[in-house]
Amino acid sequence: MADFNVSTRGVGSVNVLDLKGYLDAHTAPELEKVFNKLIDDKSYNVVVNFRDLNYISSAGLGVFMAYVETMRENKGDIKFSNMKENVYNIFDLLGFPVLYEFFKDETEALDKFKVQG
């Protein structure tokens, strides 16, 4: 299948994940590894930047579902930003905007974290 890449960078107390390519059942484990490491490092504030993500499948969506509870239990959260329209559609149909915060740009998401403390 197609390629996928996730890179992490820290902005203050928040970790920003830059997703690139196709997130599906085959590439989802890579994202899981990153989340596992964040939990090991006790970093619970995450912004996922979707600028370079072209496609997401139900398996990809499932990854966020699997980790958001842990993040929120530890006073953290997973926020989404910079989504392309077609990708946002997929999230929207499922009703993710009810459960997660979506931002047009990463800076807004980071600001939200600052506000929340």
Next chain:
Amino acid sequence: MKIPFKDISRNRKLENIIFISCLIVLLKLFFYSDTGITIYLISECLIFALFYFISLYFDDFFQRKNFVPIPVILNVGVLIVIIFFVLSVSGSAIKGKLVNTVSEAQMFFYILASFLLIGAISYIFVAFKHLFFLKQKKNPAKYFNVMVLFFVISYFLSALKHFSTGYDYLYHAFTIVSLLLISLNSLRVAWIAFLPKREKIYLIIISIVIAVLFLFSIVFSNPENYFVIALKGFSEGTWTFMDLVMIYGVIYGFVIFFTALFHLPTAEAFDRKAEEVSSLMDLSKIITQVFDLKKLSETIVTLTSKICNSDCAWLITFKGDEFEIQYVTDIGIHEADKVTRKILLEIPERVDEILTLSKSSVRITLENDVKIFNFNSIAIAPLKTHESIRGYLFAAKRTDSVFDEEDKKAISAYADYASVAFENAVLFAESIEKERMEKELEVAREIQSKILPASLPNTKNLKIASRFKPAYEVGGDYYDFFELGNDQLGFVVADVSGKGISAAFIMAEVKGVFESLAAIYYSPKELLIKANEILFQSLARKNFVTAVYGVINLKSGKVNLARAGHTPILVIKEGICEELTPNGIGIGLDNGTNFNQNISELEIKLNNTDILVLYSDGITESKNIKLEDFGLDRFEKLIQQNYLLNVENISDIVISELESFSKEYIQHDDITLVLFKWGN
């Protein structure tokens, strides 16, 4: 040359031997005083026949036992010791006194001794014969057979010359030629090379002793020797044979002695080569161990250690950045571990061929006890497959010796073999895995096909068509119909997240939940809320289900719908397509707190020719070779354009368009299409 009587059974041979012996005994006893030529010749012929059958018997015996040289030569030695003893004793006994009248007891004794001698000579002769043929590739039978022929002729000539001196000359001529042939045939000693060094040394000692004994036996068997006289009296031919065999013994014995002696310096090298060959045969056993990594490592390491006489050897394989010791011999595992670590730091990143390090000391710490691992030479051979190094084979020598070219070749060969074997093991494991996955998918497909409805509940007013194309890896789509009574028909189209057998299982559960709830909750919104309540408990956090549930009144055409995270519902009214996306998040994402507050229910009414379309995202997300989506627009337009056709036709058109659009791209998700058309 065909040998008569060769193939009769051993028992028959034995019978013949006994029979002939009896005849000879009778002849000798009855015709003792007869000195005529006829009786004599008959006697000689019988004795010759006796030799013949005894030789055949021993020949048979050796053939069966898969002739091993040293023990047989030892037997020959024992016989010649006895003969020598007898000859030396009888030499110092009564000299030359020919006794004309001999007592019956003495007579019996002579005959017995002669028979035993005949047996001994035959054994020795047959032994020499088998040594002659041992390890001979080409069949040199004719050389031996000619010699045998001359022996036989000499035998009969000696009988004849007993009566007439005219045969003397011939007799001597044939005897001399026989000696010549003996000498030539004695040179076939190729089998000596194949003996291990230890046996060569035994042979040197045994052969010189035997040769000397044969020599002295000849010396002692002068015409005045009492035993010789008695024997000649019994049979001249027998004496001739004995003489020839003893000379054969002397010559052969010395030839064997010198040959074995000269083979001694190269014996060790020869033994080593032989070891290499036998270990190559051991290597073939590895083929059956290919699937057991531990057993394979054990064989490789043991063979390596044996073949290059190393003091210790071990094998490691890599797993990512770490290595794992598979097998060690003559070194502790901890020791090997530490040494390996130290060495890996010293050698280059990638070792393509066998590497030897010499005269180094590796200092290792084993539990606060500093040990010095001294080796004179250490060989490191890589286990390579394609482009990567799977592991290393280590062999170390502690003392003075080094690894020579032969050693290095052998170690490399084993390492290469191990590489191939490991690769095979990996491929085998992968194919097993693939097969297992296949089986799983088969089960998933079966579950899915059992879950989906077998028939469609068409009625007078409502025509339903459905199309279902599962993805290879089973995508988790599900649709169903529930007859609720009171002219109500419930329907659901759902999509479980994920693929494969786990998706299939969840689908089965969803079916059960919906079937049960459909009979209780007639409001789609309530049903979905209840479904979420139940399913949220059993679904894993990362799993969820999208669904559209509706109930249609088959009399009025009224439809109530609710959507939980699923693709929009399409309604085509008079050729215009409308997307209905009532609020509703996916099932299993939330325990109800958000789900219940974000779900709405719609009510619509279907009129004549109106079409209701439920589908899964497998349709809209189908891709073509350029990775473009089929898309909702294309889908809607297609149905709009064909809205007047019946549901079966519309379905066919949609599917065929879809297939030609994405024909060069593998279908990754299940494709589900359910069309309802109202018409009176």
